[in-house]
Amino acid sequence: MADADRTATATAAAADRGAALNVRVRDARAGDVAAVAALDAANTGLAKPDYWAGVFERFGGAAGRFFLIAEGRTDGAPGGAPQFMGFIVGEVRSWEFGAPPGGWVLTLGVEPAQRVRGIGTLLFDVLCERLKGAGVSTVHTLLDRADTLNMAFFRAQGLMAGSVIELERPLD
Amino acid sequence: VKLQKATRYGLYAVLELARDPARQLSAADIAEIYDISANHLAKVLRDLGRAGLVDAVRGAGGGYRFSGNAKRTTLLDVIGLFEEISDDRAAGRSGARDREPATAIGESLDLVLAEIDDIARATFGSITLDTMLKNMRRRGERARRLREGQTAAE
Numbered sequence: 001m002a003d004a005d006r007t008a009t010a011t012a013a014a015a016d017r018g019a020a021l022n023v024r025v026r027d028a029r030a031g032d033v034a035a036v037a038a039l040d041a042a043n044t045g046l047a048k049p050d051y052w053a054g055v056f057e058r059f060g061g062a063a064g065r066f067f068l069i070a071e072g073r074t075d076g077a078p079g080g081a082p083q084f085m086g087f088i089v090g091e092v093r094s095w096e097f098g099a100p101p102g103g104w105v106l107t108l109g110v111e112p113a114q115r116v117r118g119i120g121t122l123l124f125d126v127l128c129e130r131l132k133g134a135g136v137s138t139v140h141t142l143l144d145r146a147d148t149l150n151m152a153f154f155r156a157q158g159l160m161a162g163s164v165i166e167l168e169r170p171l172d
Numbered sequence: 173v174k175l176q177k178a179t180r181y182g183l184y185a186v187l188e189l190a191r192d193p194a195r196q197l198s199a200a201d202i203a204e205i206y207d208i209s210a211n212h213l214a215k216v217l218r219d220l221g222r223a224g225l226v227d228a229v230r231g232a233g234g235g236y237r238f239s240g241n242a243k244r245t246t247l248l249d250v251i252g253l254f255e256e257i258s259d260d261r262a263a264g265r266s267g268a269r270d271r272e273p274a275t276a277i278g279e280s281l282d283l284v285l286a287e288i289d290d291i292a293r294a295t296f297g298s299i300t301l302d303t304m305l306k307n308m309r310r311r312g313e314r315a316r317r318l319r320e321g322q323t324a325a326e
Contacts, residue, residue, distance in 0.1 A: 145294035152246075156303045158310050161295070 014125040023072035023085060023119055025126040028060055032069050035084040039109045055089060064092035066130045070110070070119050086110035088123040092134050097164060103131030105141040108150070124157055142166065173292050179254040181208055181216045186225050186250055189238035190301045196235040216254075223253050242305065248296035257292050 018024055028036070037052040059067040067089050071082040088108045094101040105127060110120045128139055140162055143151050175183075184206045189197060199217055203210035217236055220226045225240040251257065272278030272285075 145290065145298075148298060151294065151298035152300060152303070155298045156300070156306065158307055 014122060014129065017118065017125075018122055021072065021118060021122065022074075023070050023122060024082070025068050025070050025123060028056060028067040028069045028087065030056060030060070032056075032084065032087070036069075036087045036109070039084075039087070039111060040107075042112070043109055059089055059091065064134050066090050066127055068123060068126060068130075070123050074114075084111070085114045086119050086123055088127050090127045090131060090139075092131060092136050099140075099164060101136050102138040102140050103128070103134070103136045105139060105154075108153075120153055121157065140164075173257075173288075175251065176255050177212070178216050178219075179251050181206075181213050182220055182250050182254055183247065184208070185213060185217055185236070186220055186238065186240070186245075187301060187304060189226055189236055190240070190242045191305060193238040193242075196229050196233070196237050198235040201235065219253055220250075225250070240301070242302040243300055245301050246297050247299050247301075247304070248293060250301075251296055257289055257296065 014025075033052050033056045034049075037047065037049045040052065041047040056067060059065040067087070069087050070085040072085055073080065073082055086109055089106045091104055091106065092101060093099070093104050105124070108120060108123060110123075131139060139159070141154055141159065143154065145151065185202050188202055188205065189195070199214040200210045202217075203213045217226060217228075221228055221236070223240075225238070225245065226236045227239040229235055229237055248257070272281045
C-alpha cells in the first residue's frame with residue numbers, strides 16, 4: 001500500500017487516550033523518514049539514514065508490517081502542522097527459530113521532550129491492535145538487558161520473558 | 173533464584189502498602205495477610221523505613237504507609253536492601269557470590285553462574301513496583317474476562 005494514509009484502527013480506549021493527549025497515530029509516510037532517522041541518531045549516537053529509508057521501503061504499508069508515527073500539537077493551538085513525536089515499527093513473524101506466528105516490536109522511539117506522557121504506550125497499544133487485526137495473539141520484542149529504559153517500558157506494558165533465549169559467541 | 177526470608181517479607185510489605193498509598197497497615201496486619209512472623213516483619217519494615225520506602229505513622233491506629241515512588245523503585249532496589257545479587261563484572265573476583273576454584277572447570281562454572289546472576293539482575297532491575305501492581309491488575313482482569321466468557325458459554 002504505497003503512500004496511503006491509513007488512520008490507525010486503534011481500540012476506543014487507545015483512540016480516547018490519543019485524543020486526550022492531542023496525539024494521533026497514523027501510518028508512516030516517506031516524509032517522516034528524516035524525523036525518525038534524526039530521533040534514532042540522537043538516541044543511539046549513530047546516524048543511519050539509509051537504514052531508515054530501507055525500513056520505510058520494507059514496512060511502509062506492507063501486509064503484516066507496520067511503521068507507525070505519533071504526531072500532535074503540544075501547545076494546543078489548532079493551526080500549524082502537527083509535530084512528529086515518535087514512531088514504532090513491528091511485524092508479524094512466522095516460524096523463525098521455530099516460533100509460531102506472533103507479533104514483534106522491532107523498534108520504538110519517542111522524542112525526549114515528549115516522554116513520560118504516555119505516547120510510547122499509545123504507539124505500543126495501536127501496534128498491538130494492528131497485530132491482532134493481522135491474526136496473531138502474542139507480542140514479542142528483543143532487548144539488550146543493559147537497556148534499562150526500554151526494558152522497564154516493555155515490562156510496564158506487561159511483557160515477560162518468553163520461551164526463546166538468545167545465545168551468542170564470538171566468531172574466532 | 174531463591175530470595176532470603178527478609179527480602180521476601182520486604183517485597184510483600186512494600187507491594188502491599190504501595191497498592192494503596194493512602195492506607196495504613198500495621199506489621200501485624202501485613203503479617204496476617206501473608207501468614208508470616210510479625211516480629212520478623214517489624215524489623216524488615218524498619219529497614220524499609222530507613223530506605224524511605226515506608227513511613228511509620230505513630231499513635232493509636234498507626235502503622236505503615238508507602239512513601240516511595242512506585243514508578244521509580246524497582247524490585248532490585250528493594251532486594252538490594254536485604255541481600256546482594258552478585259554483579260561479578262563489577263565486583264570482579266571479590267563479588268558477593270562464592271567463587272568457584274581457579275581451575276578451568278571452576279572458571280567455566282563461574283561463567284554460567286554469572287550469566288544467571290546477570291539475567292536475574294536485569295529482570296529485577298527492570299520491574300518497578302508500579303509495573304508489578306499493574307501486571308497484578310491485568311492478570312485479575314484477564315481472569316475475570318475468562319470467567320465471564322466461561323459463564324456465558326454455559
